[in-house]
Amino acid sequence: MMSEANTPPLPDSHATDTELSVLEALWRFGESTIRALTDELYPGGGAARYATVQKLLERLEAKGFVGRRRAGRVGLFRATVDRGALIRGRLQATADRLCGGALSPLLTQLVEAADARALSADDIASLRSLVDRLSDSEEAP
Amino acid sequence: MMSEANTPPLPDSHATDTELSVLEALWRFGESTIRALTDELYPGGGAARYATVQKLLERLEAKGFVGRRRAGRVGLFRATVDRGALIRGRLQATADRLCGGALSPLLTQLVEAADARALSADDIASLRSLVDRLSDSEEAP
DNA sequence: GACAACTCAGACAGTCTGTCTTAGTCTGCC
DNA sequence: GGCAGACTAAGACAGACTGTCTGAGTTGTC
Structure with a gap:
């Protein structure tokens, strides 16, 4: 009885290394537009790189690592997990696979x-x- | 100076969940033949399952998690890492990706x-x- | 010599990942 | 009013990885 749900939910999905680089940028700069993130991650990158960042954000959002809101017509993205939560998620995943969750x-x-x-x-x-x-x-x- | 190479090398590759189930069996039963592992992991499994286990072992060997020797004409497989080493490997991987290795x-x-x-x-x-x-x-x- | 069991090599589909293209929408400015 | 520039949305694409399976060759037994 009890001893559950008193800690925020842990990420259950896995963030890719590339997705992680987007998260890192969001942690550094806070809420950002795709444009700002693209300029940071791929300086001088064109429309293609822009779309790559867009897709990475879309997947991060689907995985619950990122949220978005609209400011006017542009989207603003923010990380919904901090580094600690991500670490704890990976630790828990390791525990689940290798130690029966312990x-x-x-x-x-x-x-x-x-x-x-x-x-x-x-x-x-x-x-x-x-x-x-x-x-x-x-x-x- | 020093403080290196006095701990055994950590696994740098990633073992899949399915590969892990083979490793678990090797940890439980020690050195085993493909046949014995197949009977354990896929009771009643035919030639197809046998080949699956064989392929998993081949990949585990390539990743350095498993070694083989020959007893007569059949191969005997054994785990070359224990659970702790695998755990430490994943911890280090998490540290590398999320904490700069710390x-x-x-x-x-x-x-x-x-x-x-x-x-x-x-x-x-x-x-x-x-x-x-x-x-x-x-x-x- | 036939048969059973084993080994080795590789085919295969499904999924995941990073990348990119295209089409449609909205903006403000001339 | 209309046009250039920027943004969104949808999805195509190739390469890698995974789990699975088929087949061809080898070897030992009866």
Whole structure:
């Protein structure tokens, strides 16, 4: 009972690398027109590149990563997910495919992967506070 | 200087869901023949399914996830990566695409995602020992 | 020698992705 | 009024990837 739907929904679709570059631009510049995005991603790009960006936005919208509104006759596009949501979506997808949905194996492997490379003291501290929080809610349900 | 090559190489290719089911079978049963894997994955499957498994193994081998040796005239296939390596590979891929390769943003998001849902007491305990281990190696380099 | 099982190579359709073309619509300006 | 320029919408296209399957050759058994 409960313990669901209290976190915003995670993206279930996959954003392509190219689609991701459009999202990155939207994150950097906020709500933008196709024209502005095209100029950013393909400087000097003509009508063809413009249409490419248009199609990428259309697909991103279908996947729920992007929303649009109209300002006069032109469309304004904005990202409807932030980078963190995208990351969490991919993490969850990895967990679903490789760990039956469980997240803790990911934590284990993440720490292992980071072992050689440095994890900052801040990272470790945030991990520790997670463990403390989890322990608390475990003892006092 | 250094801090490289002391961890085994991470898979750089992507294993499909279907390919993954073959890997899962190899993890469960260890070194196996195509026949045994086919019987496991497609019970009662005929020559067609056999060939499907064969092709999946061929592609897994090309991607470096599977190795083969010959026992007499039949081939014996084994996984050359374990589940953890696959997980770490996907984590690194996510980090590369979404965080410029840095792993700590993944940690942050993972903690956030794990916060909401229930982790088992075992998970929490193993997490705690993980944190303790990290803190130790942090204090005493 | 016939048969069964295995291997190897490749065909095939369906899907996904990035790219581009075309046609239609609206704008403001001369 | 009408025209050039910019925007939208719809879809065509090739290349890659995936899961599936067929066929031709090999090898060992009875």
